[in-house]
Amino acid sequence: MELLQISPLLTFPNLSLSKQSLVSPIRQVGFYSSRRGWCQKGSLRLVRVATGDSEIGSSGSQDGSSAVEEERVEKKEEEEEVENRGLLLGTERDGSGSIIGFHLISQIGGLEATRSREVVAPDRVEEIRDIEEETVETRVTHNIVFVTAEAAPYSKTGGLGDVCGSLPIALAARGHRVMVVCPRYIHGTAQDKKYSAATDVERRIKIFCFGGVQEVSFFHEYREGVDWVFVDHPSYHRPGNPYGDIHGAFGDNQFRFTLLCHAACEAPLVLPLGGFTYGEKCLFLVNDWHASLVPVLLAAKYRPYGVYKDARSILAIHNLAHQGVEPAVSYQNLGLPPQWYGALEWIFPTWARTHALDTGEAVNVLKGAIVTADRIMTVSQGYSWEITTAEGGYGLHELLTSRKSVLNGITNGIDVTEWDPSVDKHIPSHYSVEDLSGKLQCKIALQKELGLPIRPDCPMIGFIGRLDYQKGIDIIRSAIPDLMEDDVQFVMLGSGDPQYEDWMRAAESTYKDKFRGWVGFNVPISHMITAGCDILLMPSRFEPCGLNQLYAMRYGTIPVVHGTGGLRDTVDNFNPYAQGGTGEGTGWTFSPLTKESMLATLRVAIATYRKHKKSWEGLMRRGMERDCTWENAAVQYEQIFEWAFIDPPYVS
Numbered sequence: 329m330e331l332l333q334i335s336p337l338l339t340f341p342n343l344s345l346s347k348q349s350l351v352s353p354i355r356q357v358g359f360y361s362s363r364r365g366w367c368q369k370g371s372l373r374l375v376r377v378a379t380g381d382s383e384i385g386s387s388g389s390q391d392g393s394s395a396v397e398e399e400r401v402e403k404k405e406e407e408e409e410v411e412n413r414g415l416l417l418g419t420e421r422d423g424s425g426s427i428i429g430f431h432l433i434s435q436i437g438g439l440e441a442t443r444s445r446e447v448v449a450p451d452r453v454e455e456i457r458d459i460e461e462e463t464v465e466t467r468v469t470h471n472i473v474f475v476t477a478e479a480a481p482y483s484k485t486g487g488l489g490d491v492c493g494s495l496p497i498a499l500a501a502r503g504h505r506v507m508v509v510c511p512r513y514i515h516g517t518a519q520d521k522k523y524s525a526a527t528d529v530e531r532r533i534k535i536f537c538f539g540g541v542q543e544v545s546f547f548h549e550y551r552e553g554v555d556w557v558f559v560d561h562p563s564y565h566r567p568g569n570p571y572g573d574i575h576g577a578f579g580d581n582q583f584r585f586t587l588l589c590h591a592a593c594e595a596p597l598v599l600p601l602g603g604f605t606y607g608e609k610c611l612f613l614v615n616d617w618h619a620s621l622v623p624v625l626l627a628a629k630y631r632p633y634g635v636y637k638d639a640r641s642i643l644a645i646h647n648l649a650h651q652g653v654e655p656a657v658s659y660q661n662l663g664l665p666p667q668w669y670g671a672l673e674w675i676f677p678t679w680a681r682t683h684a685l686d687t688g689e690a691v692n693v694l695k696g697a698i699v700t701a702d703r704i705m706t707v708s709q710g711y712s713w714e715i716t717t718a719e720g721g722y723g724l725h726e727l728l729t730s731r732k733s734v735l736n737g738i739t740n741g742i743d744v745t746e747w748d749p750s751v752d753k754h755i756p757s758h759y760s761v762e763d764l765s766g767k768l769q770c771k772i773a774l775q776k777e778l779g780l781p782i783r784p785d786c787p788m789i790g791f792i793g794r795l796d797y798q799k800g801i802d803i804i805r806s807a808i809p810d811l812m813e814d815d816v817q818f819v820m821l822g823s824g825d826p827q828y829e830d831w832m833r834a835a836e837s838t839y840k841d842k843f844r845g846w847v848g849f850n851v852p853i854s855h856m857i858t859a860g861c862d863i864l865l866m867p868s869r870f871e872p873c874g875l876n877q878l879y880a881m882r883y884g885t886i887p888v889v890h891g892t893g894g895l896r897d898t899v900d901n902f903n904p905y906a907q908g909g910t911g912e913g914t915g916w917t918f919s920p921l922t923k924e925s926m927l928a929t930l931r932v933a934i935a936t937y938r939k940h941k942k943s944w945e946g947l948m949r950r951g952m953e954r955d956c957t958w959e960n961a962a963v964q965y966e967q968i969f970e971w972a973f974i975d976p977p978y979v980s
């Protein structure tokens with residue numbers, strides 16, 4: 329038998345109740361404090377208590393007071409409590425007062441809940457009760473829907489795949505319900521096995537776009553607390569990678585990612601994952617231009633019909649250089665109402681037009697998300713500022729500046745289980761900050777693998793990444809003849825622009841004993857290079873966050889990076905005189921981005937490696953001890969989520 333009671337949260341110290349016997353709150357009432365956000369004013373809680381044969385009657389509270397009790401808490405007290413929870417502590421503001429970053433105190437770790445704490449939940453509240461210790465903690469959890477073109481290990485061409493393969497797991501571990509929606513790429517290779525655990529959900533939906541009806545289906549795998557949802561359509565089944573093949577980018581990418589966005593909007597409504605749909609009150613986290621149609625669809629296709637009124641969307645920019653720009657005429661293919669054209673409208677400046685009759689009219693999908701998403705974020709604080717400047721904004725800086733009050737940067741974490749030199753299955757010898765000896769074995773093994781002379785003392789420099797203008801390959805190319813005059817070894821792993829691939833092959837035959845260029849995408853080799861090299865070079869022109877320098881530091885490999893975006897945020901310049909001569913810093917940053925300044929900095933690093941072994945070891949250790957876990961980043965993401973639900977939808 330069970331009884332209903334409406335009361336503040338109660339603890340029953342003398343009863344051994346299971347957590348399941350305490351039902352979560354049914355209704356809560358909140359008020360909005362412009363200074364602090366949502367606070368609880370009073371709460372009506374419906375708590376069902378059933379203890380087998382025993383019952384707690386309507387006077388079941390500890391002191392035997394009335395079963396119906398409405399708790400009224402003074403606004404002042406509530407604000408103090410919010411402050412105590414540290415939710416908004418440590419905001420970092422720019423000159424104009426806009427919040428550009430923050431330093432959080434974890435709600436969970438920092439809480440010493442000695443009485444029931446109540447937070448108005450945008451969608452649901454998870455209670456963690458510890459009956460024995462008579463403590464109750466509550467925290468807000470959300471239904472989060474990641475939309476992305478790639479998610480490791482299923483699909484990965486770069487850092488986007490890494491982030492969307494790890495962050496969802498970290499958020500799920502913190503109690504959120506998390507779904508990742510991405511295409512089910514079938515390339516006809518052994519890689520396709522990665523989808524073997526995903527089963528057909530048997531839900532087909534029809535999408536009206538590109539002048540016809542497309543049917544897509546969904547595959548699903550529940551792994552590490554996350555619902556991995558793969559949108560299936562014949563256009564995702566072809567050789568190559570998610571975006572192109574040996575002939576270049578696919579010509580129908582706009583079509584393929586339009587399908588993804590429409591399907592992702594339907595997924596929370598139609599997929600009964602684990603028996604229940606995610607429902608309308610969810611938070612879409614849309615990544616880069618491929619997913620950028622989602623906030624526009626919410627505003628233009630769903631909200632006018634009363635759907636997704638309470639949903640929110642956050643645009644995560646991993647790389648502003650790619651915006652999904654296509655001819656204006658393609659707008660009619662996107663499945664959007666004609667009156668929403670302005671959201672995507674994009675006019676190229678005169679200098680960027682191709683001929684005299686070119687009017688410069690285009691559609692820009694990323695711009696669509698910038699003007700419709702509830703919040704915008706990037707993957708480092710430095711980059712969140714850079715994209716508001718003419719130099720880093722790729723034509724969108726004014727729009728982004730206009731949304732500065734909802735623009736934040738959170739530095740990416742890394743998957744510390746995949747990237748752990750003490751257990752890494754891809755490297756021949758393991759090591760850790762306690763015992764670094766295995767690193768030298770990794771270097772020797774790498775030299776062997778690459779057919780380079782085996783010389784443990786020779787400084788070995790590595791580069792891993794897409795062969796792309798962003799990564800500053802042209803700077804490396806121009807510096808190699810000078811660098812090769814020094815007694816060093818250099819190894820590059822990458823694929824992309826064919827002119828750089830050809831140059832790498834040519835450089836290998838010119839500098840037989842010193843240079844190796846591995847053309848291709850090879851994860852095990854990337855781990856071997858990260859472990860085996862002494863220095864990792866990243867002369868990126870811009871770098872929203874950068875993951876390789878984070879992996880390098882964790883592997884005791886010293887990053888030498890251009891001081892830009894996330895590289896500047898994450899690599900601390902070496903200062904041998906700090907800390908009473910013990911030194912501080914984890915690598916070197918150089919600026920400006922020129923061959924000369926890169927070479928000068930590399931030479932300082934090489935000299936330190938050769939002549940100051942103790943300093944070098946200090947650099948290695950400090951890098952290896954950095955906290956770069958996703959848990960850290962996930963706590964900061966939660967703050968952004970909270971802010972997203974404070975405001976009404978940006979476009980309602």
Ligand SMILES: Nc1ncnc2c1ncn2[C@@H]1O[C@H](COP(=O)(O)OP(=O)(O)O[C@H]2O[C@H](CO)[C@@H](O)[C@H](O)[C@H]2O)[C@@H](O)[C@H]1O
Binds near residue numbers: 485490646707874
């Ligand atoms: N040939 C190859 N073989 C094997 N592995 C390879 C490889 N080439 C690259 N990789 C791997 O791909 C990832 C690249 O990540 P990055 O963050 O450095 O760059 P990317 O520009 O793709 O990501 C964008 O998104 C990420 C995520 O937000 C931002 O960090 C970044 O600044 C932004 O440009 C790393 O895991 C790297 O090891």
